[in-house]
Amino acid sequence: MxxxxxxxxxxxxxxxxxxxLSKQYLQRSPFSRKKFVVDALIDVDLExxxxxxxxxxxxxxxxxxxxxxxxxxxxxxxRGKIWFEGNGISCCNAQQSAHxxxxxxxxxxxxxxxxxxRFSAGQIIAEPLEIQGREIKKNLRSRARELMEEVGLSPxxxxxxxxxxxxxxxxxxxxxxxxxxxxxxxxxxxxxSGLDLSTQxxxxxxxxxxxxxxxxxxxxxxxxxxLVGQVADFVAVMHQGSIVEQGTxxxxxxxxxxxxxxxxxxxxxxxxxxxxxxxxGGRS
Amino acid sequence: MKxxxxxxxxxxxxxxxxxxxxxxxxxxxPGSFFDEMKLNPEISAETVAxxxxxxxxxxxxxxxxxxxxxxxxxxxxxxxxxxxxxVKTLLVVRARNTLFLTTSxxxxxxxxxxxxxxxxxxxxxxxxxxxxxxxxxxLLSVPELVLALGLLYWVxxxxxxxxxxxxxxxxxxxxxxxxxxxxxxxxVVPATILVLASLPILVRHVRASMVEVLKAPFIQAARxxxxxxxxxxxxxxxxxxxxxxxxxxxxxxxxxxxxxLLVEVIIGWPGLGPLLLEASISRDVYVVxxxxxxxxxxxxxxxxxxxxxxxxxxxxxRME
Numbered sequence: 001m002x003x004x005x006x007x008x009x010x011x012x013x014x015x016x017x018x019x020x021l022s023k024q025y026l027q028r029s030p031f032s033r034k035k036f037v038v039d040a041l042i043d044v045d046l047e048x049x050x051x052x053x054x055x056x057x058x059x060x061x062x063x064x065x066x067x068x069x070x071x072x073x074x075x076x077x078x079r080g081k082i083w084f085e086g087n088g089i090s091c092c093n094a095q096q097s098a099h100x101x102x103x104x105x106x107x108x109x110x111x112x113x114x115x116x117x118r119f120s121a122g123q124i125i126a127e128p129l130e131i132q133g134r135e136i137k138k139n140l141r142s143r144a145r146e147l148m149e150e151v152g153l154s155p156x157x158x159x160x161x162x163x164x165x166x167x168x169x170x171x172x173x174x175x176x177x178x179x180x181x182x183x184x185x186x187x188x189x190x191x192x193s194g195l196d197l198s199t200q201x202x203x204x205x206x207x208x209x210x211x212x213x214x215x216x217x218x219x220x221x222x223x224x225x226x227l228v229g230q231v232a233d234f235v236a237v238m239h240q241g242s243i244v245e246q247g248t249x250x251x252x253x254x255x256x257x258x259x260x261x262x263x264x265x266x267x268x269x270x271x272x273x274x275x276x277x278x279x280x281g282g283r284s
Numbered sequence: 285m286k287x288x289x290x291x292x293x294x295x296x297x298x299x300x301x302x303x304x305x306x307x308x309x310x311x312x313x314p315g316s317f318f319d320e321m322k323l324n325p326e327i328s329a330e331t332v333a334x335x336x337x338x339x340x341x342x343x344x345x346x347x348x349x350x351x352x353x354x355x356x357x358x359x360x361x362x363x364x365x366x367x368x369x370x371v372k373t374l375l376v377v378r379a380r381n382t383l384f385l386t387t388s389x390x391x392x393x394x395x396x397x398x399x400x401x402x403x404x405x406x407x408x409x410x411x412x413x414x415x416x417x418x419x420x421x422x423l424l425s426v427p428e429l430v431l432a433l434g435l436l437y438w439v440x441x442x443x444x445x446x447x448x449x450x451x452x453x454x455x456x457x458x459x460x461x462x463x464x465x466x467x468x469x470x471x472v473v474p475a476t477i478l479v480l481a482s483l484p485i486l487v488r489h490v491r492a493s494m495v496e497v498l499k500a501p502f503i504q505a506a507r508x509x510x511x512x513x514x515x516x517x518x519x520x521x522x523x524x525x526x527x528x529x530x531x532x533x534x535x536x537x538x539x540x541x542x543x544x545l546l547v548e549v550i551i552g553w554p555g556l557g558p559l560l561l562e563a564s565i566s567r568d569v570y571v572v573x574x575x576x577x578x579x580x581x582x583x584x585x586x587x588x589x590x591x592x593x594x595x596x597x598x599x600x601x602r603m604e
Binding site: 106 | 500501502504505506507508509510511512515520523524598599600
């Protein structure tokens with residue numbers, strides 16, 4: 001009881017507080033009826049400070065995406081709690097989650113798959129606004145054009161389908177849709193993976209701009225510590241379903257304490273020069 | 285336009301191929317319509333030979349085929365030996381009855397299959413899904429013949445619906461509303477058999493497409509934006525799952541003339557089924573060829589309709 005009170009108190013300071021979060025998946029062997037349990041998250045504790053960029057890094061299968069899905073209320077954790085703006089979201093009812101969902105937006109890794117291929121860019125951006133009743137119908141298109149411009153896409157492309165955009169442009173489109181509802185927390189689940197270094201840097205610049213303009217809190221999930229280490233205020237390192245180390249960027253990059261963090265740092269690519277070149281070049 | 289032209293040329297080539305094979309196989313089959321007359325002692329061999337000559341059956345196959353093609357180009361589909369009337373007149377009436385039955389059954393089957401498949405697809409793995417899968421497996425394992433005989437047995441026992449035929453005696457004297465009611469009660473049994481036979485396949489296809497699409501990241505993204513369940517299923521998931529279903533719909537249209545032959549024979553529905561059976565037994569060649577050509581035409585139209593619908597429904601195909 002005492003631990004819960006302390007966690008609630010902490011939750012008021014942080015935008016998101018996660019305590020003891022666990023999630024298991026039951027998988028069945030393809031050749032027998034044997035079932036086995038996969039621990040995706042094991043007692044995860046994490047705090048996300050408001051208006052900051054927090055990076056969550058770890059290798060594939062470490063539970064980063066599961067954590068993102070739990071945050072976006074697309075998965076229900078087995079144990080533990082998540083507080084968002086002081087309200088528990090891990091076990092809220094449909095009405096409460098409908099109220100909270102616009103505030104937490106998730107940008108997926110596979111931009112081609114995450115955007116409905118049958119919808120135009122305008123429809124993709126306008127739909128959340130229409131559903132949440134944020135704009136009257138006749139203003140939806142002009143608002144979609146504004147949002148496209150805000151993320152660096154030409155408003156003239158409003159009738160294009162997702163497959164007519166490049167990977168980087170699609171990711172910008174996904175971000176435009178995500179920020180349409182003016183969320184408080186933007187979770188980017190490996191959204192930079194699969195993009196070339198120059199485009200990664202451009203998207204990161206866009207995020208920093210949006211964060212500054214809208215006081216947005218970002219959780220940037222990646223396996224590339226060198227990339228997110230360039231921009232994040234805080235870094236948390238995940239390994240086999242648990243957070244093994246978290247702290248400020250400076251602390252994690254300069255004095256890594258956990259062996260896995262050191263391993264990630266050793267194996268990360270050197271992209272600083274490419275990033276700076278792209279920064280100097282600005283948006284395409 | 286080029287695509288349309290290409291499809292029309294493909295269709296014509298297919299019709300020519302099917303007609304050639306029809307004539308070839310009917311020629312390979314032993315005997316002809318007039319051979320049975322030889323068994324009748326009252327008909328002389330000269331009369332039979334005269335009839336064969338009159339209808340051109342004494343000519344070699346290429347000549348008969350050439351004459352048939354020429355007459356078809358003038359809108360004449362040949363002559364029925366058994367019914368002593370033009371094949372076209374005979375087929376039009378029978379095809380109309382078959383289409384009335386199969387169109388009603390196909391429409392009803394899709395009307396049930398889409399919402400049912402979407403619903404059980406959205407409950408993937410749940411008890412509703414398992415129950416529906418068990419039900420469709422059971423229906424799939426029962427042959428159409430057993431299904432028809434079983435339903436017929438039940439209807440005869442219950443004595444609530446008419447068994448056999450398309451209309452009651454004195455149908456022509458009835459008013460419009462009474463005629464509609466009479467046709468409706470007569471179509472219930474054959475249409476139910478056809479719906480029960482096709483429903484498991486359709487439901488399983490809709491379910492499988494939905495289960496696949498509901499895993500797609502854009503559906504998860506839509507859920508994350510707070511889009512409601514009904515809108516998510518019918519505005520996002522169903523259109524994305526539609527492509528294989530449209531192809532299946534094309535096959536349904538293709539089978540409109542040939543899908544109910546067995547049921548028509550069992551129930552006694554005056555469609556193409558009993559006609560084709562009688563014509564095959566009595567070797568009424570031009571009726572068989574006419575019916576097969578009409579079925580082929582429907583298959584081509586069904587496939588073409590599916591292609592047009594795919595392009596209309598999927599913007600990605602329009603881009604290509």
